[in-house]
Amino acid sequence: MLVIxxxxxxxxxxxxxxxxxxxxLNLTLREGDFxxxxxxxxxxxxxxxxxxxxxWPLDSGRILIDGDDVTNMPEYQRAKYxxxxxxxxMMGTAADMEIAENLALAKRRGKHRTLKWGISKEERIEYxxxxxxxDLGLEDRMSSKVGLLSGGQRQAVTLLMAASLQSPKLxxxxxxxxxLDPKTAAKVLDITDKIVESNHLTTLxxxxxxxxxxxxxxxxxxxxxxxxxxxxxxxxxxNLTVESLIExxxxxxxxxxxxxxxxxx
Amino acid sequence: MNFILGMLGSMPGAISQxxxxxxxxxxxxxxxxxxxxxxLTVDGSICTGxxxxxxxxxxxxxxxxxxxCAFLAGMLTGIVxxxxxxxxxxxxxxxxxxxxxxxxxxNLKIMGKANVSVSSRTYEVLLSSMDNTWAIIILAIxxxxxxxALYWFFGTEFGCSLxxxxxxxxxxxxxxxxxxxxxxxxxALSNGIxxxxxxxxxxxxxxxxINMGRGAIVIGLAAVIIGEAVFSFAKNFALRLxxxxxxxxxxxxxxxxxxxxxxxxxxxxMLSALVVxxxxxxxxxxxxxLRRPKRKGVKTNxxx
Ligand SMILES: Nc1ncnc2c1ncn2[C@@H]1O[C@H](COP(=O)(O)OP(=O)(O)O)[C@@H](O)[C@H]1O
Ligand SMILES: [Mg+2]
Numbered sequence: 001m002l003v004i005x006x007x008x009x010x011x012x013x014x015x016x017x018x019x020x021x022x023x024x025l026n027l028t029l030r031e032g033d034f035x036x037x038x039x040x041x042x043x044x045x046x047x048x049x050x051x052x053x054x055x056w057p058l059d060s061g062r063i064l065i066d067g068d069d070v071t072n073m074p075e076y077q078r079a080k081y082x083x084x085x086x087x088x089x090m091m092g093t094a095a096d097m098e099i100a101e102n103l104a105l106a107k108r109r110g111k112h113r114t115l116k117w118g119i120s121k122e123e124r125i126e127y128x129x130x131x132x133x134x135d136l137g138l139e140d141r142m143s144s145k146v147g148l149l150s151g152g153q154r155q156a157v158t159l160l161m162a163a164s165l166q167s168p169k170l171x172x173x174x175x176x177x178x179x180l181d182p183k184t185a186a187k188v189l190d191i192t193d194k195i196v197e198s199n200h201l202t203t204l205x206x207x208x209x210x211x212x213x214x215x216x217x218x219x220x221x222x223x224x225x226x227x228x229x230x231x232x233x234x235x236x237x238x239n240l241t242v243e244s245l246i247e248x249x250x251x252x253x254x255x256x257x258x259x260x261x262x263x264x265x
Numbered sequence: 266m267n268f269i270l271g272m273l274g275s276m277p278g279a280i281s282q283x284x285x286x287x288x289x290x291x292x293x294x295x296x297x298x299x300x301x302x303x304x305l306t307v308d309g310s311i312c313t314g315x316x317x318x319x320x321x322x323x324x325x326x327x328x329x330x331x332x333x334c335a336f337l338a339g340m341l342t343g344i345v346x347x348x349x350x351x352x353x354x355x356x357x358x359x360x361x362x363x364x365x366x367x368x369x370x371x372n373l374k375i376m377g378k379a380n381v382s383v384s385s386r387t388y389e390v391l392l393s394s395m396d397n398t399w400a401i402i403i404l405a406i407x408x409x410x411x412x413x414a415l416y417w418f419f420g421t422e423f424g425c426s427l428x429x430x431x432x433x434x435x436x437x438x439x440x441x442x443x444x445x446x447x448x449x450x451x452x453a454l455s456n457g458i459x460x461x462x463x464x465x466x467x468x469x470x471x472x473x474x475i476n477m478g479r480g481a482i483v484i485g486l487a488a489v490i491i492g493e494a495v496f497s498f499a500k501n502f503a504l505r506l507x508x509x510x511x512x513x514x515x516x517x518x519x520x521x522x523x524x525x526x527x528x529x530x531x532x533x534x535m536l537s538a539l540v541v542x543x544x545x546x547x548x549x550x551x552x553x554x555l556r557r558p559k560r561k562g563v564k565t566n567x568x569x
């Protein structure tokens with residue numbers, strides 16, 4: 001479903017700020033894989049997602065989605081394969097537009113945008129039903145501006161936009177619960193699981209929480225210095241513990257794992 | 266008493282001019298409020314519209330067709346600014362200034378001189394300052410038609426993608442919107458409307474002049490700001506556009522009154538700019554000194 005081959009990316013090359021964020025990254029996802037991604041700050045996790053989305057071009061390497069080579073495709077064209085939820089709840093929605101209008105924008109992802117009216121009557125009914133599933137009371141506030149919603153509500157709407165209105169080939173989640181309070185985070189994660197399961201989505205989920213990384217998905221990868229250093233799946237993944245994961249990381253990276261509170265939280 | 270009567274007598278003229286500039290401000294609204302771009306092209310494109318309309322009309326082209334050409338010429342100026350911005354990565358303000366300077370030369374070439382007359386005594390024009398009642402009717406019809414058209418356009422699938430572009434670039438791209446394209450289209454539409462108002466202004470005052478656009482952006486912004494203040498209750502998009510049109514009228518009525526009160530007209534541009542500057546600063550001052558938390562969308566496209 002997703003193939004990343006020998007991806008390299010250096011920011012600010014040739015300056016003192018040069019930073020190689022992707023360093024020979026290789027990753028292959030099978031259809032239906034739900035992969036959780038962990039790694040220290042600056043390991044290149046977000047950069048990997050940006051590379052898949054085409055936020056900027058790679059220095060070298062190739063990216064295939066569903067068999068199509070998208071390496072040179074601009075970001076807006078790749079969007080038809082992808083659903084994306086950002087870490088910052090403000091990033092995924094248009095604050096000055098209504099909830100229904102935001103959903104309608106996502107519904108037309110990858111389609112030609114015509115001069116037909118932006119939202120049809122049938123769509124409003126569809127959206128209402130979808131919002132009901134979230135159980136956040138948003139189904140009665142479809143005409144409210146998204147800017148009036150809380151971070152958790154916005155993230156939930158962004159999830160619907162990324163994954164429910166149109167099934168993406170690949171769902172990309174970048175610490176999408178990190179900015180939320182624990183209770184809301186758990187709720188959004190729960191919604192995520194439901195949507196991924198019911199739509200059989202191939203998913204990459206970055207998380208700063210090792211327990212979440214172990215509890216969700218069928219495969220876990222750890223990134224370090226711009227490439228994948230640990231890749232476990234199946235039974236082995238089910239038997240992982242936070243302790244065994246830290247031990248594996250220490251062996252691979254060759255240094256004592258800093259007692260990174262964010263990773264253990 | 267004479268004083269009051271005299272001032273009232275100048276009101277129809279103020280209303281006509283206010284309507285023309287209100288139309289122009291609707292164009293500014295599209296870039297400034299919807300696309301979130303301060304576009305300075307307008308100082309040049311308003312004159313481009315006037316010049317194209319005047320020159321075509323005095324050469325025997327029917328005035329309706331001349332105005333269509335003015336609109337298209339205005340769109341072209343917006344496209345130039347849009348390409349500077351999206352293809353060369355030049356910041357929008359600078360892109361607008363570049364086009365504005367280009368248009369100074371282009372406008373002179375279109376007119377062949379600094380000033381072209383299209384007097385209603387000689388040519389068949391749509392409106393003129395000789396008959397303000399008629400001018401107000403025509404301009405009001407234009408205004409309402411424009412508001413209806415824009416209300417429809419920004420409600421369509423494509424129009425919604427323009428609005429989201431101005432609201433959140435990263436999200437728009439993630440939803441498959443070619444934000445370069447929508448930005449260029451928005452700039453084109455805006456400057457088309459500005460040029461159309463220029464064409465109407467040329468007919469109303471009976472001439473096109475190379476200097477007629479100087480400071481147009483400030484008047485446009487003033488109308489937008491006044492309109493928002495007066496129509497602050499309006500949630501509906503069409504009503505807010507109507508507010509901008511009314512904002513233009515209020516601006517010119519106040520302008521007339523100030524002139525009547527004997528203010529040195531040389532100072533008017535400075536005062537307009539200061540008032541607009543103050544109002545543009547209010548959101549910042551509020552945030553700085555009142556500390557009222559308010560959620561707002563993120564407009565960066567940076568990753569995290
Ligand atoms: N657009 C950018 N410009 C410059 N440096 C960047 C950019 N994006 C990421 N980086 C750098 O690349 C490294 C990897 O960042 P990132 O992928 O965001 O890490 P994380 O694994 O924490 O998500 C960091 O050192 C970061 O500073
Ligand atoms: Mg990150």
